[in-house]
Amino acid sequence: MDKIVVRGGNALNGEIPIAGAKNACLTLMPAALLSAEPLTLTNAPRLSDIRTMTQLLQSLGCEVAALQDGKVLAMGCEAITNEVAHYDIVRKMRASILVLGPMLARMGKATVSLPGGCAIGARPVDLHLKALEAMGAKMDLRDGYVYATAEGGLTGGEYEFPVVSVGATENALMAATLAKGTTVLKNVAREPEIVDLAECLIAMGAKITGQGTSTITIEGVERLHGATHRVVTDRIELGTYMLAPVMTGGSVECLGGTRDLVGAFVDKLEECGVEVEETARGLRVTRDADKPLKPLHVVTEPYPGFPTDLQAQMMAMLMLADGESELEETIFENRFMHAPELQRMGADIRVRGGTAHVHGGKPLRGAQVMATDLRASVSLILAGLAAEGETSVSRVYHLDRGYEKLVEKLSACGADVERVSENG
Ligand SMILES: CC(=O)N[C@H]1[C@@H](OP(=O)(O)OP(=O)(O)OC[C@H]2O[C@@H](n3ccc(=O)[nH]c3=O)[C@H](O)[C@@H]2O)O[C@H](CO)[C@@H](O)[C@@H]1O
Numbered sequence: 001m002d003k004i005v006v007r008g009g010n011a012l013n014g015e016i017p018i019a020g021a022k023n024a025c026l027t028l029m030p031a032a033l034l035s036a037e038p039l040t041l042t043n044a045p046r047l048s049d050i051r052t053m054t055q056l057l058q059s060l061g062c063e064v065a066a067l068q069d070g071k072v073l074a075m076g077c078e079a080i081t082n083e084v085a086h087y088d089i090v091r092k093m094r095a096s097i098l099v100l101g102p103m104l105a106r107m108g109k110a111t112v113s114l115p116g117g118c119a120i121g122a123r124p125v126d127l128h129l130k131a132l133e134a135m136g137a138k139m140d141l142r143d144g145y146v147y148a149t150a151e152g153g154l155t156g157g158e159y160e161f162p163v164v165s166v167g168a169t170e171n172a173l174m175a176a177t178l179a180k181g182t183t184v185l186k187n188v189a190r191e192p193e194i195v196d197l198a199e200c201l202i203a204m205g206a207k208i209t210g211q212g213t214s215t216i217t218i219e220g221v222e223r224l225h226g227a228t229h230r231v232v233t234d235r236i237e238l239g240t241y242m243l244a245p246v247m248t249g250g251s252v253e254c255l256g257g258t259r260d261l262v263g264a265f266v267d268k269l270e271e272c273g274v275e276v277e278e279t280a281r282g283l284r285v286t287r288d289a290d291k292p293l294k295p296l297h298v299v300t301e302p303y304p305g306f307p308t309d310l311q312a313q314m315m316a317m318l319m320l321a322d323g324e325s326e327l328e329e330t331i332f333e334n335r336f337m338h339a340p341e342l343q344r345m346g347a348d349i350r351v352r353g354g355t356a357h358v359h360g361g362k363p364l365r366g367a368q369v370m371a372t373d374l375r376a377s378v379s380l381i382l383a384g385l386a387a388e389g390e391t392s393v394s395r396v397y398h399l400d401r402g403y404e405k406l407v408e409k410l411s412a413c414g415a416d417v418e419r420v421s422e423n424g
């Protein structure tokens with residue numbers, strides 16, 4: 001197994017290209033199941049999660065070709081030849097549940113393994129099922145699988161989500177495109193990935209209004225056709241690399257970034273004294289390493305609030321702030337696993353319930369640390385950039401789920417970072 005070794009202390013200067021969004025691509029790919037005609041995605045990120053979704057779609061009978069070194073995904077689902085999404089693939093990635101809505105809409109039946117919990121929390125899928133039930137689907141849960149049926153097809157319905165769920169909104173939105181009649185989804189997620197999905201579905205012939213607001217209305221159509229769609233910029237990769245020069249001092253331009261993708265996050269950076277400038281090509285972040293960072297109070301919320309997927313990275317930054325910061329995690333109940341690892345590097349962090357208190361300003365020293373989940377692992381890399389000496393991060397397969405060419409991108413700006421085989 002590989003590990004990433006970071007030797008801290010170098011200021012970062014330069015530019016970093018930001019990839020297409022993992023979390024958009026993982027919902028755009030299942031949309032290919034909705035049509036017999038091809039769906040092509042450009043600006044796809046090259047990540048292990050995308051390869052897992054590729055395998056899942058292929059197991060259902062789709063053709064998926066990764067062109068131009070993986071940046072273009074050409075998908076064709078003339079017929080779904082297998083109605084079962086098996087545990088062996090689904091267990092690797094929770095986003096696999098996103099095939100349920102499209103399969104059900106296209107075939108009137110689908111059997112999908114329950115994805116189970118994961119390190120960051122229990123993550124149930126009850127809302128995905130309830131929204132589909134509101135469109136007439138029958139759900140039977142047995143042997144760890146969801147057996148979903150909609151004899152005669154789905155019918156339009158109304159559903160108000162009791163809590164905002166990104167994945168459940170996506171599943172319901174995709175399913176409703178082929179339902180008979182009109183579906184109204186209330187209290188839906190407003191994430192840029194939802195808007196991106198809606199735009200792709202519209203390009204395929206779907207009739208959707210309200211994406212990006214709390215209510216989405218979908219008028220079902222008989223069939224969807226082929227389309228080509230560009231995957232939206234990854235706002236979480238963007239936020240992560242925006243923090244790199246903050247950790248070390250320096251100035252980095254994140255190419256393809258826009259303020260509207262990361263508004264709440266940029267507000268917090270500015271509040272603590274970091275300079276963020278919109279340029280013609282992206283967002284430039286500049287920090288004078290001698291200027292102290294102010295502590296912050298951050299609460300994670302659904303979009304447009306501060307994203308939970310940037311909470312771990314923000315914690316790494318707040319270790320450098322002058323005083324006590326508070327990070328409240330309201331989305332997932334177990335998303336502070338990076339805290340004990342960051343403590344191994346000298347951080348003073350106390351977690352009480354859903355709140356982490358970060359006492360900034362303690363000297364950071366390199367250490368051997370372990371990645372526990374995707375965003376936790378990148379927070380350790382960010383901390384390593386600021387720490388004295390060498391940090392080695394093991395279990396980097398977590399990182400490969402969400403960050404393509406991480407070593408290359410950071411090295412190009414002057415970081416001393418390499419990937420080494422754990423055996424040698
Ligand atoms: C592939 C993908 O896009 N993943 C993102 C997606 O995950 P995901 O779509 O799984 O997250 P949700 O928005 O659904 O989860 C939000 C909250 O709702 C709860 N919930 C969700 C569904 C459900 O049926 N029942 C229920 O109770 C969850 O446990 C959680 O507490 O949004 C999360 C929140 O922004 C991000 O951290 C993930 O990176």
Ligand SMILES: C=C(OP(=O)(O)O)C(=O)O
Binds near residue numbers: 375
């Ligand atoms: C939690 C994440 O992904 P997933 O929902 O696929 O686990 C993430 O992208 O940070």
